[in-house]
Amino acid sequence: MVSIEMIVAARARLRGQARRTPLLSSPFLDEIAGRRVFVKAECLQHTGSFKFRGGWAAVSALDPELRRRGVIAFSSGNHAQGVALAAKKHGAPAVIIMPNDAPKVKINNTRALGAEVVLYDRNREDRDEIGARLSEERELTLIRPFDEPQVIAGQGTIGLEIAEQAAEEQIASAEVLAPCGGGGLTSGIALALEASAPDFKVRPCEPEGFDDMARSLASGKIERNVAPSGSVCDAIVTPQPGNITFPILSRLSGSGVVVSDEEALHAAALAFTRLKLVVEPGGAAALAAALFHGDELNGETVIAVASGGNVDAELFADLLRKYG
Amino acid sequence: MVSIEMIVAARARLRGQARRTPLLSSPFLDEIAGRRVFVKAECLQHTGSFKFRGGWAAVSALDPELRRRGVIAFSSGNHAQGVALAAKKHGAPAVIIMPNDAPKVKINNTRALGAEVVLYDRNREDRDEIGARLSEERELTLIRPFDEPQVIAGQGTIGLEIAEQAAEEQIASAEVLAPCGGGGLTSGIALALEASAPDFKVRPCEPEGFDDMARSLASGKIERNVAPSGSVCDAIVTPQPGNITFPILSRLSGSGVVVSDEEALHAAALAFTRLKLVVEPGGAAALAAALFHGDELNGETVIAVASGGNVDAELFADLLRKYG
Numbered sequence: 031m032v033s034i035e036m037i038v039a040a041r042a043r044l045r046g047q048a049r050r051t052p053l054l055s056s057p058f059l060d061e062i063a064g065r066r067v068f069v070k071a072e073c074l075q076h077t078g079s080f081k082f083r084g085g086w087a088a089v090s091a092l093d094p095e096l097r098r099r100g101v102i103a104f105s106s107g108n109h110a111q112g113v114a115l116a117a118k119k120h121g122a123p124a125v126i127i128m129p130n131d132a133p134k135v136k137i138n139n140t141r142a143l144g145a146e147v148v149l150y151d152r153n154r155e156d157r158d159e160i161g162a163r164l165s166e167e168r169e170l171t172l173i174r175p176f177d178e179p180q181v182i183a184g185q186g187t188i189g190l191e192i193a194e195q196a197a198e199e200q201i202a203s204a205e206v207l208a209p210c211g212g213g214g215l216t217s218g219i220a221l222a223l224e225a226s227a228p229d230f231k232v233r234p235c236e237p238e239g240f241d242d243m244a245r246s247l248a249s250g251k252i253e254r255n256v257a258p259s260g261s262v263c264d265a266i267v268t269p270q271p272g273n274i275t276f277p278i279l280s281r282l283s284g285s286g287v288v289v290s291d292e293e294a295l296h297a298a299a300l301a302f303t304r305l306k307l308v309v310e311p312g313g314a315a316a317l318a319a320a321l322f323h324g325d326e327l328n329g330e331t332v333i334a335v336a337s338g339g340n341v342d343a344e345l346f347a348d349l350l351r352k353y354g
Numbered sequence: 355m356v357s358i359e360m361i362v363a364a365r366a367r368l369r370g371q372a373r374r375t376p377l378l379s380s381p382f383l384d385e386i387a388g389r390r391v392f393v394k395a396e397c398l399q400h401t402g403s404f405k406f407r408g409g410w411a412a413v414s415a416l417d418p419e420l421r422r423r424g425v426i427a428f429s430s431g432n433h434a435q436g437v438a439l440a441a442k443k444h445g446a447p448a449v450i451i452m453p454n455d456a457p458k459v460k461i462n463n464t465r466a467l468g469a470e471v472v473l474y475d476r477n478r479e480d481r482d483e484i485g486a487r488l489s490e491e492r493e494l495t496l497i498r499p500f501d502e503p504q505v506i507a508g509q510g511t512i513g514l515e516i517a518e519q520a521a522e523e524q525i526a527s528a529e530v531l532a533p534c535g536g537g538g539l540t541s542g543i544a545l546a547l548e549a550s551a552p553d554f555k556v557r558p559c560e561p562e563g564f565d566d567m568a569r570s571l572a573s574g575k576i577e578r579n580v581a582p583s584g585s586v587c588d589a590i591v592t593p594q595p596g597n598i599t600f601p602i603l604s605r606l607s608g609s610g611v612v613v614s615d616e617e618a619l620h621a622a623a624l625a626f627t628r629l630k631l632v633v634e635p636g637g638a639a640a641l642a643a644a645l646f647h648g649d650e651l652n653g654e655t656v657i658a659v660a661s662g663g664n665v666d667a668e669l670f671a672d673l674l675r676k677y678g
Binding site: 049051052054057058071073074078135139142143299302303305306307308309339342343344346347348350351353354 | 373375376378381382395397398402459463466467623626627629630631632633663666667668670671672674675678
């Protein structure tokens with residue numbers, strides 16, 4: 031359902047729109063990890079996360095008539111902003127359904143990017159139902175956050191860039207660690223690496239309590255999380271793996287790595303100090319795995335995707351005081 | 355004394371060593387500034403500031419025999435780290451003389467990069483005298499922080515990259531704002547732009563009370579600052595323009611822009627929120643000029659250099675609470 035050809039086509043559509051984000055490193059991080067650590071800085075992407083890639087790939091692939099009517103998305107915030115900006119640049123209306131406990135910065139930015147934001151209660155309302163109703167009423171095209179072939183193809187362009195940048199750094203093989211919610215980023219990277227760097231293996235990284243992908247990969251079938259929310263890693267809290275993403279990862283991914291909220295916060299502080307990057311806690315899950323779960327990793331080199339940087343200043347000030 | 359040929363040669367020596375840092379932007383910053391703002395993210399350079407370029411350019415240009423004996427530098431911290439890493443990578447010993455009130459992160463990192471750090475009291479001791487004595491005793495080559503042709507040539511490589519990246523963004527002309535201490539960065543960029551993008555003009559940006567370059571450019575002769583320290587923009591507090599840098603800027607630079615400490619802190623908070631970059635207050639002086647001194651600027655587009663990101667976590671947490 032998602033092919034390398036779709037990823038290559040998405041890259042062509044993203045040219046001049048998405049940034050080729052840098053691959054960064056620091057001897058101080060290498061020392062902590064006990065191996066070479068490279069960080070793919072997707073927090074520097076437009077809208078502050080990799081989600082702009084998938085949003086642009088999906089909106090740009092729509093039939094022009096459908097696009098004119100508008101798009102709808104549900105998201106805790108990063109997909110929201112990615113779709114909002116992609117829609118705005120295409121001149122298409124966007125409605126975004128967000129949980130009312132999403133970080134303020136994400137809600138505000140989504141509105142500032144021109145989208146109509148509809149808030150819902152994560153514990154009492156069903157976002158899928160709200161999305162279905164609104165999209166029917168207003169003839170909007172739903173752009174799912176991860177279980178959507180064009181979105182996966184867009185995120186997969188990160189895998190193509192990692193393969194190229196690793197070659198530039200003369201890295202012959204590596205584990206590629208990616209923060210994982212529903213698996214759109216991880217499965218897109220997995221497909222891109224299969225085609226362009228077969229000696230690289232992707233591994234999904236999740237917070238404790240929301241390790242549905244790790245458990246699903248271990249059991250061989252889709253497993254759900256118990257709680258709907260409750261991790262500081264809000265960007266990667268989803269109920270369960272996607273129906274499209276899970277089979278891709280079953281075939282191509284290494285086992286999952288599960289990090290604590292504390293480790294994610296600590297990794298965000300180290301990205302601040304050592305890389306001069308602002309990474310949100312969920313976006314730092316892969317760096318946390320690289321730094322603090324070395325005994326679960328293989329090889330001399332790991333590449334961690336820093337997937338987003340949309341974090342409230344207050345929370346970041348707290349983590350700097352604690353870990354900086 | 356410094357030519358475009360030296361800058362081009364420095365770039366060849368820096369290839370594979372320094373990062374080509376990205377040119378970033380945000381519609382939110384454009385809106386504040388009322389024009390297009392691009393940020394050259396030198397805080398993502400190795401050691402967290404542009405100073406690695408000048409350090410590498412100078413150390414790599416030394417006679418191998420001199421280099422083997424070692425180098426010495428005085429610096430409030432960014433030049434220190436740049437020279438320390440450049441020396442370490444060349445296998446050369448490095449002694450760094452730093453003020454005892456420099457940010458802890460800068461002192462610690464310089465030590466961690468293998469340099470011997472000698473602390474002095476900025477108000478009671480003369481760093482030039484300490485440097486001269488140590489370099490004589492131990493046959494070390496002094497690498498001045500800005501008034502040194504090879505250092506200026508190294509910093510000038512940023513100007514070459516800005517010219518290329520501006521062309522990629524189809525920017526035909528712009529003012530290039532640079533944080534300015536002694537003028538090494540600003541004069542290097544000025545020379546590079548003169549040769550590679552003559553429609554671009556550099557403008558030095560300084561904090562209030564330490565606007566020696568702005569006043570010197572206005573009066574046509576070298577003017578000194580009254581106080582030796584007292585700005586949060588520690589990276590760009592120097593007593594007076596350099597004897598090499600000032601004539602270059604007299605010939606090529608636009609007038610200086612002077613920002614308050616508050617504006618620099620506010621700009622650092624906006625770089626956090628909008629660009630996901632960690633920029634130290636002195637490194638944010640040019641972005642502050644772009645955002646808050648628009649009436650002193652010309653043209654539709656400005657390019658601000660974010661020159662460094664080595665800021666203590668505690669200070670940054672404070673500024674996030676106030677401006678984030």
